[in-house]
Amino acid sequence: MREQYWVPQYTKQEPTRVPELGSVEIKKIRLSDGQTYFMRPLHSSDERRLQEFFYSHNAETLMLRYRHQPKQMSREKAHSLVNVDQRRDLALCLTERQGPKQEIHAVGRYFYLDKENLAEVAFVVRETKRGSGMATVLLCQMMKIAQKRGVAKMLAYVRRDNQAMLHIFENYDFVRQPSDSLEEVVLCRTLESTGQKSELMCEEE
Numbered sequence: 417m418r419e420q421y422w423v424p425q426y427t428k429q430e431p432t433r434v435p436e437l438g439s440v441e442i443k444k445i446r447l448s449d450g451q452t453y454f455m456r457p458l459h460s461s462d463e464r465r466l467q468e469f470f471y472s473h474n475a476e477t478l479m480l481r482y483r484h485q486p487k488q489m490s491r492e493k494a495h496s497l498v499n500v501d502q503r504r505d506l507a508l509c510l511t512e513r514q515g516p517k518q519e520i521h522a523v524g525r526y527f528y529l530d531k532e533n534l535a536e537v538a539f540v541v542r543e544t545k546r547g548s549g550m551a552t553v554l555l556c557q558m559m560k561i562a563q564k565r566g567v568a569k570m571l572a573y574v575r576r577d578n579q580a581m582l583h584i585f586e587n588y589d590f591v592r593q594p595s596d597s598l599e600e601v602v603l604c605r606t607l608e609s610t611g612q613k614s615e616l617m618c619e620e621e
């Protein structure tokens with residue numbers, strides 16, 4: 417039978433849940449700027465919001481996050497980024513709500529690599545919202561989820577001049593790995609399984 421050709425291939429991805437977050441996937445969080453935000457997984461309806469967030473980034477943010485300066489985020493790209501398989505990979509965001517309007521201020525995600533049983537993490541926080549703990553709470557939450565899933569290690573590639581990012585990872589005991597790169601630092605952290613050691617404490621608890 418002919419495929420339903422009017423439905424673009426990319427819209428066939430199904431949204432998935434993050435079972436480790438329990439039945440209520442949204443957490444209300446108060447950060448050091450005194451404001452309240454909501455932490456939750458990205459979902460299908462965030463496509464447009466993610467594009468808006470992307471277009472708020474300046475050139476330096478793009479370089480730090482993507483290692484180059486992508487000029488645009490197509491609808492297709494945004495669609496794939498909000499519809500990741502959340503049972504395997506992870507994509508969390510922090511939003512602010514004003515009435516019916518929701519704005520994304522930060523995204524933390526990891527990609528799971530089966531072969532090594534490790535998760536590679538990356539973040540981006542809106543320039544006007546930095547320094548109030550957004551990346552820190554996202555990292556802590558992602559570590560907790562990865563730990564529950566039995567992921568053995570977390571890994572990150574960070575530019576050597578990205579002091580804020582290096583500081584956050586080192587606060588959470590990530591260790592610099594030997595690397596020949598003059599530009600990037602590779603950081604790694606072993607995750608204890610929840611049975612072995614007490615759970616990680618995130619700031620909002």
Ligand SMILES: CC(C)(COP(=O)(O)OP(=O)(O)OC[C@H]1O[C@@H](n2cnc3c(N)ncnc32)[C@H](O)[C@@H]1OP(=O)(O)O)[C@@H](O)C(=O)NCCC(=O)NCCS
Binds near residue numbers: 546550551578
């Ligand atoms: C790196 C980034 C994610 C941090 O986000 P953030 O929400 O501002 O981070 P937080 O507020 O949670 O924490 C910032 C920490 O860095 C520290 N910091 C900030 N600037 C610093 C600097 N120049 N040197 C050392 N530490 C610094 C802060 O004091 C804070 O640490 P503390 O909690 O111990 O006080 C954000 O700057 C960003 O989006 N950068 C562009 C994209 C990027 O670099 N992504 C990383 C790719 S892996």
